[in-house]
Each structure stands twice: as structure tokens, then as C-alpha cells.
Amino acid sequence: MEKFFDPKSVVVIGASNTPFNLGSTICNMLKDYLQYNGAVYAVNSKGEDVNGYPGFSSVIDLPETPDLAVIIVAAKNVPNIINDCARKGIKRIIIESAGFSEGGEDGKAMQHEIDDVARINGIRIMGPNCLGTLSTRNKFCCFYGVNPSLVEMKQIFEAPGNISYIIQSGGIVVLVMESLYYDLVGVNKIVSIGNKCDVDEADLIDYFQNDETQVIGIYLENMDKGRKLMDAAKKSRKPILIYKVGKTPEGARAAMSHTAGMANNDLIFESACKQAGIIRLQSIDELHSLPKMFTEMPLLKGKQIAMFTNSGAFGSISADLLVEADLQVVRLASQTQEKLKKAGQVFNIKNPVDIGPAPPQTYLDIFEILLSANEVDGLLPLLSVWQPFVIDTLLELMKMCKHYDKPAAIYTPNAVSKSIAIRAKHRIPIFESSEQAVRALSVSNEYYESLLKRNFISKPAPTVNLDTKRPIITAMEVAS
Amino acid sequence: MEKFFDPKSVVVIGASNTPFNLGSTICNMLKDYLQYNGAVYAVNSKGEDVNGYPGFSSVIDLPETPDLAVIIVAAKNVPNIINDCARKGIKRIIIESAGFSEGGEDGKAMQHEIDDVARINGIRIMGPNCLGTLSTRNKFCCFYGVNPSLVEMKQIFEAPGNISYIIQSGGIVVLVMESLYYDLVGVNKIVSIGNKCDVDEADLIDYFQNDETQVIGIYLENMDKGRKLMDAAKKSRKPILIYKVGKTPEGARAAMSHTAGMANNDLIFESACKQAGIIRLQSIDELHSLPKMFTEMPLLKGKQIAMFTNSGAFGSISADLLVEADLQVVRLASQTQEKLKKAGQVFNIKNPVDIGPAPPQTYLDIFEILLSANEVDGLLPLLSVWQPFVIDTLLELMKMCKHYDKPAAIYTPNAVSKSIAIRAKHRIPIFESSEQAVRALSVSNEYYESLLKRNFISKPAPTVNLDTKRPIITAMEVAS
Numbered sequence: 005m006e007k008f009f010d011p012k013s014v015v016v017i018g019a020s021n022t023p024f025n026l027g028s029t030i031c032n033m034l035k036d037y038l039q040y041n042g043a044v045y046a047v048n049s050k051g052e053d054v055n056g057y058p059g060f061s062s063v064i065d066l067p068e069t070p071d072l073a074v075i076i077v078a079a080k081n082v083p084n085i086i087n088d089c090a091r092k093g094i095k096r097i098i099i100e101s102a103g104f105s106e107g108g109e110d111g112k113a114m115q116h117e118i119d120d121v122a123r124i125n126g127i128r129i130m131g132p133n134c135l136g137t138l139s140t141r142n143k144f145c146c147f148y149g150v151n152p153s154l155v156e157m158k159q160i161f162e163a164p165g166n167i168s169y170i171i172q173s174g175g176i177v178v179l180v181m182e183s184l185y186y187d188l189v190g191v192n193k194i195v196s197i198g199n200k201c202d203v204d205e206a207d208l209i210d211y212f213q214n215d216e217t218q219v220i221g222i223y224l225e226n227m228d229k230g231r232k233l234m235d236a237a238k239k240s241r242k243p244i245l246i247y248k249v250g251k252t253p254e255g256a257r258a259a260m261s262h263t264a265g266m267a268n269n270d271l272i273f274e275s276a277c278k279q280a281g282i283i284r285l286q287s288i289d290e291l292h293s294l295p296k297m298f299t300e301m302p303l304l305k306g307k308q309i310a311m312f313t314n315s316g317a318f319g320s321i322s323a324d325l326l327v328e329a330d331l332q333v334v335r336l337a338s339q340t341q342e343k344l345k346k347a348g349q350v351f352n353i354k355n356p357v358d359i360g361p362a363p364p365q366t367y368l369d370i371f372e373i374l375l376s377a378n379e380v381d382g383l384l385p386l387l388s389v390w391q392p393f394v395i396d397t398l399l400e401l402m403k404m405c406k407h408y409d410k411p412a413a414i415y416t417p418n419a420v421s422k423s424i425a426i427r428a429k430h431r432i433p434i435f436e437s438s439e440q441a442v443r444a445l446s447v448s449n450e451y452y453e454s455l456l457k458r459n460f461i462s463k464p465a466p467t468v469n470l471d472t473k474r475p476i477i478t479a480m481e482v483a484s
Numbered sequence: 485m486e487k488f489f490d491p492k493s494v495v496v497i498g499a500s501n502t503p504f505n506l507g508s509t510i511c512n513m514l515k516d517y518l519q520y521n522g523a524v525y526a527v528n529s530k531g532e533d534v535n536g537y538p539g540f541s542s543v544i545d546l547p548e549t550p551d552l553a554v555i556i557v558a559a560k561n562v563p564n565i566i567n568d569c570a571r572k573g574i575k576r577i578i579i580e581s582a583g584f585s586e587g588g589e590d591g592k593a594m595q596h597e598i599d600d601v602a603r604i605n606g607i608r609i610m611g612p613n614c615l616g617t618l619s620t621r622n623k624f625c626c627f628y629g630v631n632p633s634l635v636e637m638k639q640i641f642e643a644p645g646n647i648s649y650i651i652q653s654g655g656i657v658v659l660v661m662e663s664l665y666y667d668l669v670g671v672n673k674i675v676s677i678g679n680k681c682d683v684d685e686a687d688l689i690d691y692f693q694n695d696e697t698q699v700i701g702i703y704l705e706n707m708d709k710g711r712k713l714m715d716a717a718k719k720s721r722k723p724i725l726i727y728k729v730g731k732t733p734e735g736a737r738a739a740m741s742h743t744a745g746m747a748n749n750d751l752i753f754e755s756a757c758k759q760a761g762i763i764r765l766q767s768i769d770e771l772h773s774l775p776k777m778f779t780e781m782p783l784l785k786g787k788q789i790a791m792f793t794n795s796g797a798f799g800s801i802s803a804d805l806l807v808e809a810d811l812q813v814v815r816l817a818s819q820t821q822e823k824l825k826k827a828g829q830v831f832n833i834k835n836p837v838d839i840g841p842a843p844p845q846t847y848l849d850i851f852e853i854l855l856s857a858n859e860v861d862g863l864l865p866l867l868s869v870w871q872p873f874v875i876d877t878l879l880e881l882m883k884m885c886k887h888y889d890k891p892a893a894i895y896t897p898n899a900v901s902k903s904i905a906i907r908a909k910h911r912i913p914i915f916e917s918s919e920q921a922v923r924a925l926s927v928s929n930e931y932y933e934s935l936l937k938r939n940f941i942s943k944p945a946p947t948v949n950l951d952t953k954r955p956i957i958t959a960m961e962v963a964s
Contacts (some may be wrong), residue, residue, distance in 0.1 A: 146846045175795030175798060176798040177896065178868070178897075181900050182899075223797070226821060250804075251808070252803065253807075254803040255807065256808050258799045288917070316655065316738075317656050317729070320729040320733070320738040323735040324731045324732050324735030333734040388658070437767065438768070
């Protein structure tokens with residue numbers, strides 16, 4: 005699988021100098037933008053060179069057997085080309101062309117022909133109907149039609165990260181790439197799997213276990229091999245976040261005309277995800293908004309959340325959201341409340357802790373009081389201020405979170421555009437709404453619990469302090 | 485009520501030249517930023533002038549009885565000041581100071597004292613614990629602590645619009661104002677009502693019936709007079725969008741320490757909203773994301789939605805979302821499909837209509853075919869392109885929507901940041917995700933149905949064409 009992402013030599017079949025030729029956009033990106041240092045060949049009917057890369061009229065004529073063939077020609081020509089690739093001994097092929105299983109009976113027949121040749125010759129195929137692979141650390145990308153001068157492309161390659169995406173649609177690949185421009189998402193690899201006639205999400209989950217990947221984000225339109233996916237997910241020691249379309253028959257029908265999917269039973273999928281520890285996403289945007297909670301913060305190991313705000317409304321709103329997300333508004337122990345009283349500037353020493361105008365040290369003191377409290381599992385700071393000191397304060401908070409092994413889901417109401425402008429640069433995981441921040445806490449705990457259930461970790465032995473019964477606020481008490 | 489928003493004279497009680505004095509920020513905004521042309525007086529212990537506005541040591545000494553008094557002093561001094569205002573004959577008071585019902589027993593006692601004086605003297609009071617009023621057309625604002633050089637403030641006053649906000653928390657006022665910087669929301673008036681000891685959301689709903697307001701956005705932390713609110717809402721001929729906290733006991737408890745609210749029963753509130761035609765918001769962001777659907781587009785008069793995309797994934801995702809929102813993926817009539825076939829570049833003539841690269845005229849042709857189809861009630865264009873022609877195309881689409889009296893909820897996947905940059909300038913109601921766009925269609929139809937139910941409008945007589953039975957896709961058919 006590695007050579008799909010880091011080939012030492014690649015042939016782009018269908019790249020030519022014809023205007024609007026898509027294959028040439030791949031050659032241009034490899035040469036002009038990525039300065040890819042492997043060998044690149046072009047194959048086209050004239051056998052012409054493309055952007056300085058040597059051209060041939062057939063793969064058979066290439067001076068070597070490349071690690072990878074990328075095919076981007078009309079669908080009807082693909083079966084012959086696959087035969088040529090097999091004769092040349094090529095073992096990895098990405099078919100970017102569309103018009104196979106998603107395009108009716110003729111397409112399906114061609115697909116079967118290709119499958120047979122691949123199986124007999126031990127060839128692994130990605131696609132068809134896909135964009136192929138992108139690897140930031142290897143500076144390789146075979147997406148067609150992407151303008152490499154895009155700010156988004158620059159940012160991806162200049163700041164490699166630890167999230168890898170498996171995406172069954174070119175459109176969603178572009179959406180994820182656009183998000184990188186303003187969100188804190190460092191990418192390791194992106195792979196667009198299209199109709200996934202051979203290589204599928206399960207193969208890639210396995211592959212991502214042994215590289216720099218820390219979180220796996222998946223967009224799925226259909227699932228032919230549900231059991232295979234769930235088996236791979238169960239073994240995964242990295243969080244898997246999946247958005248799947250086709251929740252309703254109408255969505256499934258629309259997906260069918262797009263990437264040749266089948267209507268799957270959503271309830272079965274839902275329960276299989278729970279079993280396998282897969283986190284199911286509620287919106288496409290969560291593909292980029294949630295991973296930072298896993299890469300930048302410890303996991304949430306319990307449900308007791310302390311809120312800390314200087315704008316009362318956001319405390320009230322978030323209390324509702326926490327309860328709806330099956331988390332709890334922790335009742336702070338009396339010794340914690342005493343400490344808060346001494347910190348000064350605190351209007352409300354109960355949860356949500358509410359403070360007035362205060363110097364940075366007061367913020368740090370309160371972070372420490374709350375994170376060190378045994379009854380608190382995680383923090384929801386809702387800080388409606390934006391002054392230069394906030395950046396340093398949040399960086400200190402991140403250190404404290406690591407020290408106490410408890411996460412904080414940061415939201416800065418009334419300063420969202422300002423915080424978005426700085427979050428990628430300073431690598432501070434700031435969320436854009438109370439909803440997003442609470443959701444991040446919720447999925448962090450969901451993943452932690454799946455690790456326990458799968459016996460990948462065991463529950464820490466309770467310390468003496470933890471023996472104190474944790475006080476939980478009941479609805480009855482509040483109403484009285 | 486009008487003079488709360490357009491006073492000819494105002495006294496700011498508590499404005500002085502002491503450093504960090506909050507009352508002076510109101511004087512500064514009125515003078516330096518708004519060039520307010522009424523009379524302004526300051527009252528403070530020294531009787532000193534503030535930023536050129538004449539100062540007095542008591543309201544009693546003012547040369548006239550001002551239309552409005554704004555009080556921003558320590559809570560314990562408020563009752564005496566109210567007495568002075570009564571003696572002076574002032575009939576409208578905004579108490580911005582905090583520390584009343586939300587601050588314990590002493591605060592409650594002071595509140596009762598104030599209520600008595602106000603009732604006896606026929607004084608209307610806004611607050612306490614609030615920011616007061618803002619009116620773009622009257623160039624008046626008495627919010628304290630706002631930096632008038634903020635881009636957001638400029639934008640509000642330079643481009644008055646037709647949305648009025650009633651907000652029970654200063655923090656949310658600031659959030660809404662921040663949103664104006666990048667969303668398409670032209671404001672008419674904003675009012676922050678705080679503890680609402682007298683003037684409440686129902687009074688303001690009544691008042692907004694007779695001004696430039698087209699949509700009313702409300703943020704509520706509690707509801708003392710539920711019946712009064714619901715009666716006002718039932719009579720409202722303008723859509724009312726409410727976000728209410730305290731859905732859970734924990735949220736209600738947090739709100740109580742903030743604006744002196746009471747735990748209200750959320751199920752009762754939910755059902756009362758349905759009765760009164762109130763649209764209940766699912767997130768704070770909807771306060772600014774949804775109004776544009778009402779101000780810029782016709783109402784959605786049925787549930788049959790046609791999708792039009794050039795990126796298949798977004799069609800599939802949105803089909804799921806439509807069904808989950810109780811809308812329907814319309815089955816296009818055969819004559820509509822025939823017309824689409826002739827339009828050219830169409831991959832899929834069924835819904836979601838999917839097209840390849842095409843010139844602007846093809847987009848316009850398809851918009852027209854879909855909007856003119858009798859079986860279609862509304863359009864969901866999911867256009868993953870961003871070239872200069874798109875702006876003109878969308879402006880044409882808006883004209884067509886008005887012509888056919890059917891709405892479109894526009895989303896431009898993969899170009900969200902580009903479209904945000906232009907939407908306010910061109911007044912194109914573009915949504916930021918499939919979820920937002922589908923939600924906009926859903927609330928538009930919900931409001932239309934509430935107008936029917938309240939007998940404000942009657943169902944249009946079916947035309948000859950409408951007699952054709954509308955085909956609805958059933959789950960059974962899709963599965964077969």
C-alpha cells in the first residue's frame with residue numbers, strides 16, 4: 005500500500021498537451037509545484053512529452069516498470085490499458101476515469117473485465133471514479149484538476165500533520181482541503197477511493213495503523229463489505245470518524261447514481277459503529293472541526309464537566325448542550341469552591357464559574373483549580389474576551405491539560421473570527437460554537453469508552469481522593 | 485415605546501470622567517461616532533461635563549425633562565435615582581446596572597421598590613442588567629462598553645436592514661453584532677432586555693409590528709409571562725425566531741444565576757411555540773443565519789424540493805437532510821426531465837439534477853426549468869463552482885425565485901469563504917453548509933404553514949396543472 009502514497013516512479017496514462025487535458029494537470033503539479041523527485045512518464049496517443057516528462061504511446065514502451073500507474077482516459081479505453089499494465093508488470097494502478105459501475109450496464113461489464121485481469125495478475129487498484137492519493141510528507145499527489153497555486157494546497161504541504169482522510173467523493177476532498185485554510189487540521193494523507201472496486205476503506209484503516217496518522221476521517225457513500233470495515237475498525241488504535249450518506253432511502257438513491265453505492269440499512273450501520281468504536285459524524289464539517297480534539301488534547305475520561313466563562317449566557321446555553329450530549333454539569337466540591345473564592349473576581353463559584361474583568365493570572369489560577377479538582381473530568385472554557393494575552397493564556401491551559409491528563413474544549417464567543425485567524429498558527433484547538441465544543445468533549449469520551457470496551461486500556465485504579473462520592477446534580481434538586 | 489429607540493433628549497446617569505467609567509462610553513458613542521442630534525445630559529456626583537455634554541449632580545437640576553433616562557450606577561443607588569426621575573417627570577428609563585433579582589435577597593427588595601415607584605408614576609422601565617436599545621435608522625444606541633470603532637458597529641449603522649433582535653443577555657448581543665460582519669443580516673433595531681422587570685419580549689413583539697421590522701429574532705433565558713408572549717406571537721404577522729436556554733434543568737439553573745430566570749417546562753414551551761407560530765432555533769448561530777431566508781426569498785409553500793448540483797456528494801448528503809427535516813425529494817415529472825435533457829450537460833435528469841462543466845446560460849436554463857415545474861415547491865442549488873459569473877447567475881436566480889414565488893436555499897460547497905466574502909455586498913442569501921440550507925427551507929415552510937393555521941392567508945386555489953397528482957417517492961419503491 006505504501007507505494008500508492010510514495011512511489012519512486014509513476015506513469016500518467018492519458019496526460020497530453022491537448023487543451024483542457026486533465027492528466028497534464030497531474031504532471032504540472034508534480035513538476036512545478038511539488039518538485040517530485042521520482043521518475044514521471046506520460047502516455048498518450050501521440051507519444052508526446054508533457055511538461056518535460058518523457059512521453060510514450062504505450063506503457064509497454066516505458067524504460068522501466070513504474071511503481072504506480074495513474075489512468076485518466078475515457079472509460080472505454082481503460083480495459084485495454086489495464087491489460088498493457090499487467091503485461092508490463094505494474095502492480096499498483098489508480099483509475100481516476102469515471103463511467104464504470106455508476107454508469108449503467110456497459111460500465112459494469114468493463115468493471116468485471118478489469119477486476120479479472122487485476123486478480124489474475126496480483127494488481128491492486130484504487131478507484132475507478134476517484135482522485136487517488138496525496139501524501140504531505142512524501143510530497144506526492146496525483147489529484148487531477150487541482151490548481152496547485154491554491155492557498156489551501158500550500159498550507160497542506162507546508163504544515164504536515166497527523167490526520168488522514170479516506171474520502172469516497174472528489175467533491176468532499178475539495179471541501180476538506182478548503183477547510184484546511186482556516187481550521188487547525190494538519191494532514192498526513194488524503195485518499196479518494198471512488199467506486200473502490202479493490203482498495204477500500206478497511207484496507208486503508210489497516211495501512212494507517214503504522215504511519216504518522218493519529219486520527220482517521222472517512223466520508224462514505226456506500227459499504228459493500230460491512231464486516232471487513234467493522235473488523236478493521238475494531239482493531240484500530242486510532243480514532244475513526246465517519247460521515248456516511250444514505251441514512252434515508254432518498255440519500256441512498258442519490259448516492260447510487262454518484263458512486264455506484266447500494267442502499268444500506270442505517271440502523272444496522274449505527275449499531276455496528278457503536279460495537280466497533282467508530283465515531284459517527286453528524287455533519288460534513290465535523291471532518292475538519294473534530295480531529296483537533298484528538299491530536300491536541302488528552303481524552304475525556306469521565307462525564308463531569310466544569311464550565312468557566314465571563315459571559316453568563318454561554319454558560320446557560322452550554323449547560324443545556326452538555327446534558328443533551330449525555331455529559332454532566334459537575335457540582336464542584338466545597339473545597340474547590342473555597343479555592344475559587346480566593347482566586348478573586350469570581351461572581352459565581354458554582355458551575356458555570358463566572359468571572360468579571362480579571363488579569364491573565366486569575367484565568368490561569370482558575371484553570372488550575374478546576375483541572376486539579378478530582379470531581380472534574382474536563383473543562384469547557386467559554387472566554388468572551390480577545391486581547392493579546394489570551395493566546396498565551398490558552399497555550400498555558402494546553403500545558404495544564406497535558407499535565408492533569410484532562411481535556412479542555414475551548415470556545416471564544418464574540419471573538420470567533422479573531423480566534424480562527426490565529427488558531428492554526430499557534431496550534432490552539434479552538435472551536436467555533438458552544439455546540440462544536442460540547443460535541444468535541446462528547447466524542448472524546450465516546451472514543452475513550454470504546455478503548456475500555458475493546459480492552460485496549462483498563463480503567464485507572466481509583467486514587468484515595470476519587471473514593472469521595474462524586475456529587476451529581478439531579479433534576480429534582482434543581483427544581484426544588 | 486418609540487422613544488426608547490428614538491429619544492429627542494437623553495440623560496446618562498452615572499456618566500463621569502473617572503477612568504474606566506462605563507456611562508462615559510455611551511456619551512462618547514453618541515457624540516463621536518453617531519453624531520446623535522438630540523440633547524444629551526450627564527449626571528454624576530461632581531456634576532461634571534462629559535465629552536462636552538453638560539453635567540449635573542442630579543436629574544432634578546436638568547433644564548428639561550428628557551425623553552429617556554439611562555442609568556448605569558451601582559445597584560444600591562438606583563432606587564433613589566428612580567425617585568428623582570419620577571419627580572422630574574421622566575417616563576422612560578433603561579436600567580443597565582446589574583445586581584437586582586439575579587443578585588439575591590437584597591437585590592430583590594430593591595427591585596420591588598423600583599417596581600412600585602414606576603407603577604405609581606406611569607414609568608416604563610427596561611432592564612435592569614441590560615444594554616438597552618440600538619436603532620440603525622435613528623442612529624441611536626445606548627449600549628455601554630462598546631468600542632464604536634469596531635467594524636461590526638460601522639456595518640450595522642451603514643447598512644440598516646429589517647431584522648430586529650430582542651436579546652436577554654449582553655453577551656449574545658455582542659455575538660449577534662460580530663456575526664453582522666460576515667453574514668447577510670441588515671439590522672433595524674436591537675434591544676437587550678436583561679431581567680425585564682417591566683418591558684418584555686411581548687411588548688417588543690407588539691411594537692415591531694408597526695415599524696420596518698420584517699423578522700424578529702429573540703434570545704430568551706426565561707419566561708415569566710408565557711401567556712403574554714404567546715398571545716403577542718399569535719398576532720404577529722412577522723416571523724418570530726426564538727432561541728431559549730433552560731431546555732434542561734441544568735441550563736435553567738445556570739440561567740437563574742445570570743438573569744434571574746425561573747426553570748420553565750420545556751415541553752410546554754415547545755408546544756406553545758407550535759401553537760403560536762414561533763420558530764424555535766436549534767443553535768445561537770441561527771439568529772443570524774436564518775433571517776436572510778425570510779427577507780430575501782419567497783416562502784416555501786410546499787414540501788417538494790428539487791436539488792441541482794455539479795458535485796454528486798452534496799446531492800446525496802442533502803437528500804438525507806431533506807428527509808430528516810420532513811421535506812421531500814421531489815420526483816420530477818417526465819416533461820420536466822425532457823426539458824432538462826434538452827438543456828445539455830446534464831448527467832442526471834432525475835433529482836438531484838447533476839451537471840458537468842457548463843456555461844452560465846445552462847445554469848439559468850436549469851433554474852428556470854425547475855422553478856417553473858408545477859411539482860417543485862422550492863430549490864436547493866448546491867453549486868460547487870466559483871467564478872465571477874456565479875454572482876450574476878445567482879442574482880438572476882433571485883429574480884426568478886420572486887417571479888415564480890418559490891424560494892431557493894443557496895449553498896456553494898467548496899467556495900464558502902469566497903461566497904461569504906461577497907454575500908453581504910451583493911445581498912445574495914448564501915448558506916454555509918447543506919445543513920443550514922435545508923434548515924432554511926424547513927423553517928420557511930414551517931412559517932408558511934403557521935400563517936395558514938392562524939388564518940392570516942388562505943391556501944391558493946389549485947391551478948389546472950396543480951391537479952396533476954404530485955408523485956412522491958416512497959421508501960418501498962427505492963428499495964425495490
